[in-house]
Each structure stands twice: as C-alpha cells, then as structure tokens.
Amino acid sequence: MSERAKDFVVTRRIAVAGLSAAVMAPWVSKAQTLKTEYKLSVVGNRPIALSEGAFQWAEMVTQRTNGRINVKVYPGSQLVGGDQTRELVAMRQGIIDFTVSSTINISPQVREMNLFSLPFLMPNHRAFDAIVGGEVGQMLFKVMESRDVVPLAWGENGFRELSNSKRPIQKPEDLKGLKIRFAAGAIFADIYNGLGANPVQMSFADLQPALSTGAVDGQENPVNLFLGLKMDALAQKHMTIWNYCVDAGLFHVAKPVWDTFSAADKEIVRESARDAAKVQIGATRKGLGVLDPNDKSSLEELAKRGVATVTLSAEEKRAFARATRPVFDKWAAQVGADLVKKAEAAANAAS
Structure with missing residues (x-):
C-alpha cells in the first residue's frame, strides 16, 4: 500500500x-448527570410510619437500580434545620432531591393542601382513600406539578387525634385554656382558637422537650406516631379519638432531578414510591381496627401504657364540627370551592 x-x-x-x-x-453525557447521592428529606425518624415510608422508598430505589440512583435519607428534616415546612422550598432550591412530605407541612406554601386539614371533612379511611384515589387526588398532583416537583404516590401519616396532660376531652368546652401544639398552617390556629384553646405552632423537633417541660399541655398526632415516640412518657395521659382531620403523605421528586432520569429509571422510582406508600399506609393503620376489624392492638397498647382514651360518638363529633364550621367555611374558600365540593362528594359516597 x-x-x-x-x-x-x-x-x-x-x-x-x-x-x-x-x-x-x-449517552455518556446523560449517564454523567446522575449524582453519587440523592438526598431524601423526611420529618421525624424510624419507627414513625411517615419516616418508615421514606426509608423504604430509598432502599427500594437504590436496590432496584443496582445503586445507580443512590438515595440517602436525611431524617428529622435536618437538611432544613429541623423546620419541616421549608422542605418544598429547599427542593426548588436544589438542596433536597426526594421528599416524603406531610401535606400539613406543604400547606403553608400550597393552599390547596389545606383540604386535608378542613375539620371533619373525612370521617374515616374510606373517605380518605376515595379522595386521594380519585379526581381530587389527581387535581392535587397537578397543583404540585406546577410547583416544579413531580408527585408520584399518595401515602398517609394518619388521622390526627388529640392528647393532653390535663383532662379528658369530650366536648368543645373541655379544650378551653389548654395550650395545644400544632405543626404548621394557620388553619390549625383558627381551629383551636375557635374551640377556646391556646394554639402554639412548633416544629416536630421541639415537640418532645416542650411536652416534657410542660411548655404545652397537649398535641395532635396519629395514634401510631404517639406510640412510636412514647408520648405517654411525656405526661400525655389523655387521648381523644375524634378523627378531626387527616394528614396525607406525598412522595415526590424535584423536577430538575426527575428530568435527568431515563424512562426506565423513572418507572423504577415511581413504582418504588407506590410500593413504599403501601408499606407506610399499613404502618399508619396498624392496630386501629382499619386493616382488620379484630386488630385493635394499637388502641390496646394505649391502655397498657396508662393512657385514658375517649372515642367520640357520632353526636359528640357533630358538636365539634358545628363549633369549627366557621373555620371550615373560611378555609374552604381558600382551598378552592370546586376542589372542596368534589372532595365532599367523594367522602360522602365512600362513607
């Protein structure tokens, strides 16, 4: 040649x-966009059901992608200094990649999420399932998408029950003068002011020391969270089961992060979120007679720990609903009349 x-x-x-x-x-460039670690923020820690869902999601995604998408959980909202209400903002700032959020903590930034905090909108879990599993749940997903996040699955932090260190609560007047901690959202200040209590907004990180020192008299949280955190050891000796509102859980990813994933990886992340949400919901409802009418082990555990529990009758709940109706109407207007109307219809049909 x-x-x-x-x-x-x-x-x-x-x-x-x-x-x-x-x-x-x-293809090389696309592969290089994957981070060595993806940060998942959640309020609280194991064994709280909301946090358990976060850990399950992280583990599933990491395992199912063979470590290509390596997700690490940062519990206690530590990436935002313990202020769980800042998680959504931090996602938009690129500080947080994945989040399992309480809708209560999102509601200060997303007014529509106050739907779940409207007093006595959802009487039971069937109503909750109908709302998140139907048109309303899809409408709320679209609202979140407009905030530069990608919602993937609905979870559940549970119906919020009332505990305190002073006395049984069976009628609205019983709350008069009690200092009750709430996590976030002006709607809760309105609810407890309307019932004659003294509401105190406080982060989850500050709740336990506040209860132990008597800085607050009571708090409202799901039963299994109460048990997991041993609030009975923090002078909380009275519990009222009233299902006055429910806290949904939301599994979501920052949109800029989502857009870096391949179609196959997106499906893995989405299915993992749905699977983890099922675990979370199961942990939230365990022992309440919901999954199994004969299993009320969580309620029985309250009695074993010396917590005097009052379960309100339908008529007793109606008394609280009447007392808080002005708050319901005020906040329904802010949430959106159409959204609330659809939610009421779904709840009534399922109950």
Missing part, C-alpha cells in the same frame, strides 16, 4: 472514530 493510501485509511479511521464518539456523546 502506498504512503498516500495509508494516510487515507488512517484519516478515514479517525473520522469514523470521531463520528462514533459524537453519536455516543449524548
């Missing part, structure tokens, strides 16, 4: 190699 022919062959090989590299470059 002549020197000229050799030069031609070499030049052609270089050109082909360059073309191959150009064709492959987008």
